[in-house]
Amino acid sequence: xxxxxxxxxxxxxxxxxxxxxxxxxxxxxxxxxxxxxxxxxxxxxxxxxxxxxxxxxxxxxxxxxxxxxxxxxxxxxxxxxxxxxxxxxxxxxxxxxxxxxxxxxxxxxxxxxxxxxxxxxxxxxxxxxxxxxxxxxxxxxxxxxxxxxxxxxxxxxxxxxxxxxxxxxxxxxxxxxxxxxxxxxxxxxxxxxxxxxxxxxxxxxxxxxxxxxxxxxxxxxxxxxxxxxxxxxxxxxxxxxxxxxxxxxxxxxxxxxxxxxxxxxxxxxxxxxxxxxxxxxxxxxxxxxxxxxxxxxxxxxxxxxxxxxxxxxxxxxxxxxxxxxxxxxxxxxxxxxxx
Numbered sequence: 001x002x003x004x005x006x007x008x009x010x011x012x013x014x015x016x017x018x019x020x021x022x023x024x025x026x027x028x029x030x031x032x033x034x035x036x037x038x039x040x041x042x043x044x045x046x047x048x049x050x051x052x053x054x055x056x057x058x059x060x061x062x063x064x065x066x067x068x069x070x071x072x073x074x075x076x077x078x079x080x081x082x083x084x085x086x087x088x089x090x091x092x093x094x095x096x097x098x099x100x101x102x103x104x105x106x107x108x109x110x111x112x113x114x115x116x117x118x119x120x121x122x123x124x125x126x127x128x129x130x131x132x133x134x135x136x137x138x139x140x141x142x143x144x145x146x147x148x149x150x151x152x153x154x155x156x157x158x159x160x161x162x163x164x165x166x167x168x169x170x171x172x173x174x175x176x177x178x179x180x181x182x183x184x185x186x187x188x189x190x191x192x193x194x195x196x197x198x199x200x201x202x203x204x205x206x207x208x209x210x211x212x213x214x215x216x217x218x219x220x221x222x223x224x225x226x227x228x229x230x231x232x233x234x235x236x237x238x239x240x241x242x243x244x245x246x247x248x249x250x251x252x253x254x255x256x257x258x259x260x261x262x263x264x265x266x267x268x269x270x271x272x273x274x275x276x277x278x279x280x281x282x283x284x285x286x287x288x289x290x291x292x293x294x295x296x297x298x299x300x301x302x303x304x305x306x307x308x309x310x311x312x313x314x315x316x317x318x319x320x321x322x323x324x325x326x327x328x329x330x331x332x333x334x335x336x337x338x339x
Contacts, residue, residue, distance in 0.1 A: 003049040003120050006030040008038040008065060009081070010057040018052075021109055022116070035060030035068075042072040049123040050116055052103070055082040070098040075127065077119040079103055174300065177213075181304040184212030188311040192318065198232065201319040205312040206236035213297070213305050215289040219244035220277070222285035222316065223256055244288050248272065252286045259283050263296050271296050275305060279313040287312070 005027045007018045015031045022029055030048060032038035035057060051069055055062035062080045069078065078099045094102060100122075103115065187208050191201065202220055209218040219235035235244050245252055251262050255274045262274040270290050277285040287309050291297070297305070 002026065002028050003123070004028045004030055004046060005116060005120075006032065006038060006041065006046070006048040006051045006076075007053075008032040008035060008051070008057075008062075009054040010034055011054070014054070021112065025113065025116075027116075027120070034058075035062075035065035038065060039068055039072065042069060047073050048076050050077045050079065050119045052079045052081060052116075055080050055102075066099055074098075075123070075130075077123050079115070079119065081105055081107075177300065177304065180212040180214070181307065184208040184304075184308050185311060188308065188315055192311070192315055195322040196315075196319055198316070198319040198323050199234070201315045202232070202234040203236070205308075205315060206234060209287070209289065209305065209308055209312075210236055212308060213289060213301055215291045215297075217244055217290045219288045220285055220312075221245050221252055221256075221288070222277075222320075223283060225320070244272075244290055245286075248274065248288065252288070255286045256283050261302075265294050266290070269294055273297055273302070273305070275309050277309050277313045277316065279317050284313050284316055 003026075005022065007015055007029070009015050009018075010033060012033060015033065019029050019031060027049075030041055030046060032041060035053070036059070038051070038053065051066070051073070053062045053065050053069075057065070062082070066078050066080060069076070080094070080099045080102045081104075082102050083105045091102075094100075100119070101115075103112065188205065191204050196204075206218045206220060209215065217235065217237065219233065221233045233245060247266060251264070251274055255262050255276050259276045259278060261276065264272055266272050270292060271294055272288060272290045273296065275287045275289075276283050277287055287305070289297070289305060
């Protein structure tokens with residue numbers, strides 16, 4: 001890239017001398033016979049690498065020109081030419097006009113060429129530094145944007161993985177509960193293959209419910225048969241027959257009469273669910289389950305419990321039949337004896 005050098009002087013012979021001096025140098029030489037002419041070149045878009053201005057010029061002196069030139073071409077290296085008598089003005093040019101240095105008249109040609117060469121090198125170095133600074137600033141901005149985007153992607157991926165993990169855990173819990181439910185159903189179905197005393201059936205049913213749903217406790221109240229004042233009750237873990245049902249007498253009667261389940265909270269933090277045990281159109285009893293905390297059983301847990309209670313109704317019905325067989329046999333013996 002060819003660098004431009006702007007010389008400003010009110011003496012045309014000095015301008016011609018400077019032009020000849022740099023004729024063989026790799027520069028594009030710009031000449032202005034006054035401060036306003038130099039500013040006009042800058043206003044037209046010229047951006048010289050170096051601006052050299054005489055200090056003593058009529059109308060607009062070197063300090064004023066360099067000050068205005070600094071606003072138009074702030075990247076240019078500015079210098080002032082001055083005689084010994086104008087040293088103070090040259091200092092003002094450095095302080096006010098942003099000149100990098102002052103050159104004394106008369107100058108030595110080789111020294112002036114070297115000064116201009118060094119100024120051009122400085123201009124290139126400062127421009128390269130500005131470009132590098134701009135590149136670094138832009139790269140830092142891009143890096144910050146990429147970092148922010150990466151962090152956002154990491155957070156999004158982390159949330160996705162966390163959601164997937166929570167889903168997997170939820171499915172695992174559902175699968176585990178389903179396995180427990182199937183194992184409970186299988187246990188009761190195996191129990192149904194043979195007749196058992198009612199007490200044994202109640203124990204098996206309650207143990208299975210506590211293990212399969214899961215709940216903390218389960219209790220079972222059977223509606224009284226003809227001739228009974230009160231139906232039998234049992235609970236698991238065993239804390240006294242009907243202990244869980246002791247404070248829910250009205251609710252138990254309501255469920256037994258309506259055949260509809262009931263949900264509520266007993267005490268400060270025990271959720272209770274009452275489920276009717278139905279076989280055909282007959283309500284055989286009421287199953288009560290409880291779990292610590294005020295949150296009721298979830299839908300899938302209620303469905304699992306209802307499935308187990310349905311099988312339990314068949315088992316309880318068969319056990320009641322089993323317990324009534326001895327009296328039937330005794331009656332039959334009396335009938336046969338009478339014949």
